[in-house]
Amino acid sequence: MSIGIVGTGISGLHLALGLRQSGLDATLYSAQGPDDLRGGPPLNFVTRFASTRARERELGLSAWESSEFDNPWMHVTVEAPGGPSFRARLPEPASSVDFRIYLAALLEEYLRRGGNWIRRQVAGRGDLLRLAERHELVVVAAGRGALTDTFPRDPARSPHDRAPRHLVGGLFHGVRPPDPPGMTMHMVPGAGEIHAPTYHSMDGRVTVVLVEAVPGGPFAELTDRDQREDPDRFAKELLGLITAYAPTLRARIDERAFALTRPVDLLRGSVVPVVRRGWARLTDDRFALAVGDAWITNDPITAQGANLGSALAFQLADELRGTPGPYDETFCRTVSERMWATAQPVVDWTNLFLGPPAPQLGTLLAAAADDQRVADAFVARLDRPHAMWRCVRGPDGTAEFIEEARAVRSTP
Numbered sequence: 001m002s003i004g005i006v007g008t009g010i011s012g013l014h015l016a017l018g019l020r021q022s023g024l025d026a027t028l029y030s031a032q033g034p035d036d037l038r039g040g041p042p043l044n045f046v047t048r049f050a051s052t053r054a055r056e057r058e059l060g061l062s063a064w065e066s067s068e069f070d071n072p073w074m075h076v077t078v079e080a081p082g083g084p085s086f087r088a089r090l091p092e093p094a095s096s097v098d099f100r101i102y103l104a105a106l107l108e109e110y111l112r113r114g115g116n117w118i119r120r121q122v123a124g125r126g127d128l129l130r131l132a133e134r135h136e137l138v139v140v141a142a143g144r145g146a147l148t149d150t151f152p153r154d155p156a157r158s159p160h161d162r163a164p165r166h167l168v169g170g171l172f173h174g175v176r177p178p179d180p181p182g183m184t185m186h187m188v189p190g191a192g193e194i195h196a197p198t199y200h201s202m203d204g205r206v207t208v209v210l211v212e213a214v215p216g217g218p219f220a221e222l223t224d225r226d227q228r229e230d231p232d233r234f235a236k237e238l239l240g241l242i243t244a245y246a247p248t249l250r251a252r253i254d255e256r257a258f259a260l261t262r263p264v265d266l267l268r269g270s271v272v273p274v275v276r277r278g279w280a281r282l283t284d285d286r287f288a289l290a291v292g293d294a295w296i297t298n299d300p301i302t303a304q305g306a307n308l309g310s311a312l313a314f315q316l317a318d319e320l321r322g323t324p325g326p327y328d329e330t331f332c333r334t335v336s337e338r339m340w341a342t343a344q345p346v347v348d349w350t351n352l353f354l355g356p357p358a359p360q361l362g363t364l365l366a367a368a369a370d371d372q373r374v375a376d377a378f379v380a381r382l383d384r385p386h387a388m389w390r391c392v393r394g395p396d397g398t399a400e401f402i403e404e405a406r407a408v409r410s411t412p
């Protein structure tokens with residue numbers, strides 16, 4: 001059996017490393033080698049939760065095990081007069097490491113272990129057909145930009161036809177970590193969200209400031225202009241916006257030191273959330289399966305895309321270990337539906353947070369601010385999408401969740 005994997009993001013690399021560990025024959029294709037992955041602007045600002053970190057341990061990856069990379073606490077503030085605010089310690093710390101470093105290190109490790117990698121930009125369906133001549137299954141883990149035409153959008157699972165947020169952000173000096181240390185999310189009603197996790201990058205420990213703007217709202221003037229031309233002006237305008245809308249974040253910023261770590265460390269864009277059909281026929285008897293963003297793209301508001309990509313890569317590796325083939329339509333359809341059971345709560349929860357404020361979310365945030373047990377239980381669910389979805393999907397689920405959380409005895 002031979003598997004071709006296109007893409008060296010977290011989905012492709014976790015799958016390739018997992019198959020390599022089991023001695024299965026796989027070849028990884030991507031245009032970018034480790035040095036290319038390390039260079040260029042950031043493409044995301046990823047926080048990995050404990051489940052992803054546990055999978056890394058299973059893969060024998062230990063580079064970010066040390067507590068210096070930990071983000072143990074989550075702080076949530078609704079930035080409005082009298083808005084709820086709470087903080088909670090995650091059951092196990094998350095970790096936020098610049099993906100330019102992370103992915104380059106994973107690819108190097110894969111090569112060190114003797115993994116097959118071919119530097120190749122796979123150019124559309126024609127090229128996928130060529131890979132199908134060499135491999136019994138082609139897994140497309142090429143992210144949201146390329147090769148997605150092969151997998152038609154699934155309208156029943158894709159409520160958005162445009163980006164619900166416009167994004168701009170960067171890596172900054174001059175922001176004090178929150179106390180206790182970790183990640184902060186500032187929700188600004190009608191405007192969007194600002195995320196500010198502590199982040200480990202080429203410049204050591206810095207802070208991400210990522211603005212998620214509701215299109216046409218008060219943050220739009222910042223997100224709708226290309227900021228790469230003038231990074232200093234960007235920092236100044238961002239500070240002005242934080243001062244006006246997110247005072248709890250402003251309180252952590254030293255104005256004189258607030259600056260992008262490097263001009264290149266700036267990200268701008270938007271994500272149209274989409275679920276595609278998870279598989280495609282390439283020839284009479286060869287198929288492609290999509291994983292990660294190539295299959296399901298989520299807005300980063302809930303910090304789930306890379307965590308989901310890793311979870312799906314592991315699930316697919318297990319399926320491949322358990323099936324010698326053939327990797328036909330039945331296999332692809334069945335595996336894709338099983339993986340959908342993993343992905344669905346992430347998609348539903350993320351879409352709920354992107355929509356107009358649901359009344360149960362207001363109830364939930366107020367209850368978390370009021371009772372540490374609720375805050376703890378809510379924050380613990382950031383790494384448990386099924387449980388999170390049960391808790392937020394409707395007023396009854398939220399009421400039940402709050403009641404259960406309040407029934408837990410506080411530890412003395």
Ligand SMILES: Cc1cc2nc3c(=O)[nH]c(=O)nc-3n(C[C@H](O)[C@H](O)[C@H](O)COP(=O)(O)OP(=O)(O)OC[C@H]3O[C@@H](n4cnc5c(N)ncnc54)[C@H](O)[C@@H]3O)c2cc1C
Pocket residue numbers: 006007008009010011012029030031032043044045046047048120121122123124141142143144145146147167210267271291292293294300302303304305306307308309
């Ligand atoms: C601002 C921002 C913040 C985010 N924050 C978080 C977070 O906190 N937590 C979280 O879990 N997720 C987060 N995400 C989402 C996360 O970044 C993605 O879900 C995740 O990185 C997707 O991984 P992937 O491997 O599926 O795809 P990608 O990371 O897109 O990897 C695709 C790979 O395929 C290669 N490739 C592409 N096309 C081709 C081709 N034609 N031929 C060969 N190779 C190709 C690319 O070079 C790349 O190496 C965030 C996203 C953004 C934009």
